[in-house]
Amino acid sequence: xxxxxxxxxxxxxxxxxxxxxxxxxxxxxxxxxxxxxxxxxxxxxxxxxxxxxxxxxxxxxxxxxxxxxxxxxxxxxxxxxxxxxxxxxxxxxxxxxxxxxxxxxxxxxxxxxxxxxxxxxxxxxxxxxxxxxxxxxxxxxxxxxxxxxxxxxxxxxxxxxxxxxxxxxxxxxxxxxxxxxxxxxxxxxxxxxxxxxxxxxxxxxxxxxxxxxxxxxxxxxxxxxxxxxxxxxxxxxxxxxxxxxxxxxxxxxxxxxxxxxxxxxxxxxxxxxxxxxxxxx
Numbered sequence: 001x002x003x004x005x006x007x008x009x010x011x012x013x014x015x016x017x018x019x020x021x022x023x024x025x026x027x028x029x030x031x032x033x034x035x036x037x038x039x040x041x042x043x044x045x046x047x048x049x050x051x052x053x054x055x056x057x058x059x060x061x062x063x064x065x066x067x068x069x070x071x072x073x074x075x076x077x078x079x080x081x082x083x084x085x086x087x088x089x090x091x092x093x094x095x096x097x098x099x100x101x102x103x104x105x106x107x108x109x110x111x112x113x114x115x116x117x118x119x120x121x122x123x124x125x126x127x128x129x130x131x132x133x134x135x136x137x138x139x140x141x142x143x144x145x146x147x148x149x150x151x152x153x154x155x156x157x158x159x160x161x162x163x164x165x166x167x168x169x170x171x172x173x174x175x176x177x178x179x180x181x182x183x184x185x186x187x188x189x190x191x192x193x194x195x196x197x198x199x200x201x202x203x204x205x206x207x208x209x210x211x212x213x214x215x216x217x218x219x220x221x222x223x224x225x226x227x228x229x230x231x232x233x234x235x236x237x238x239x240x241x242x243x244x245x246x247x248x249x250x251x252x253x254x255x256x257x258x259x260x261x262x263x264x265x266x267x268x269x270x271x272x273x274x275x276x277x278x279x280x281x
Contacts, residue, residue, distance in 0.1 A: 015086035015239050022094045023232040027225060033102055034221055037109050046109065050222025057218060058226015059233065061211060063249075064258040066234050067139065069093070070249045072199055073238050079186050088189045090235055092196025097231045099197075100204025105224055108212060115280065118212070119273050125212045126269030127168045133262035134161040140255040147252045154256065161263075211265070 031048065038046040076089050111117045137158040141151065165172060187195055204227075214223070237245040248254065 011083045011086070012240055014083050015090050016236050018087050019090040019094065019232055019235050019239070022091060023228055026094065026098045026228055029098070030102065030221070030224055030228065033106065034109075037106065040110070046221075047219055048221055050219045050225065054219045054222025055226035055229060058223040058228075059230040060226075061223075062227045062230030063234060064254070064261065066230070067136070067249050067255075067258075069097075069200060069231075069234065070238065070246050073235070074242060074246055076192075076196060077238070077242065080192055084189060085192060086239055088192040089196050090239070092193040093200045093235065094231065096197035096200030097204040098228060100201040101224060101227055104205050104212075105220060108215060109220070112215075115276060119276050121212050122269050122273045122276075124171065126266040126273070127165075127171060129262045129266035129269065130161055130168075131165050131172055133259040133266065134158060134165055136255045136259035136262065137161065139250060140252055140259070143250075143252060147256075150252075150256065154259075157259075157263075212269070214265070 034046055034048055038048070073089065073093065077086065080089065108118075108121065137154050140147075140154060141158065211223075234245065
């Protein structure tokens with residue numbers, strides 16, 4: 001009994017502690033990056049403080065965009081069992097998500113007053129959000145026994161999104177690709193860290209860029225901190241309660257609610273881009 005308890009503690013406690021330490025290290029790095037950006041004498045202040053609601057918004061946003069991540073993480077954990085491999089997965093995915101997020105944050109912070117570029121980024125982010133909404137509805141429609149009465153309206157909305165996304169497919173293929181999230185294999189510790197980094201980096205860059213329309217209305221520091229904390233909480237949840245967390249992210253209410261939120265923010269982004277263009281004219 002004691003040996004079994006010790007094994008459980010080693011398998012779960014050590015990876016969780018290291019994931020938490022990684023969060024604090026990345027949060028410190030985020031603060032340092034913003035300090036550097038604030039020293040560039042930009043035409044607007046970078047506020048190194050935040051209100052409590054902004055990290056909360058970041059957590060909610062991240063957890064809603066984390067369906068792809070949970071699929072990827074679950075596949076990695078299945079093919080690479082053991083606490084040492086969990087440490088590699090936690091480290092690689094944490095760094096990948098953070099650096100993808102930091103990259104788009106830096107681009108936006110430096111170029112936010114270059115109106116044409118911001119319009120382009122806002123437009124692209126809105127397209128990405130509509131694609132994410134379609135994926136969310138598709139995942140719901142695969143669940144044939146859930147919320148039957150909502151199948152028809154969700155299917156109609158998904159068809160409309162499919163038409164829009166087909167129109168923008170030449171653009172989307174560069175941002176939302178088939179990442180083969182479930183095709184993983186057994187890897188060494190170093191190779192697992194490297195592989196765990198790559199896909200979350202792409203997901204972090206894509207997901208964070210999709211919320212550019214919100215950045216003018218919230219503190220980016222607090223929002224980004226929430227993104228990092230959301231990733232940390234989800235990783236801990238996957239290590240401790242793998243099946244339950246995966247099931248939660250695929251719950252019909254989460255899928256439908258998240259899809260509608262993606263559509264709403266995407267449409268908001270389009271209106272913001274149009275508003276900016278009209279103000280220039």
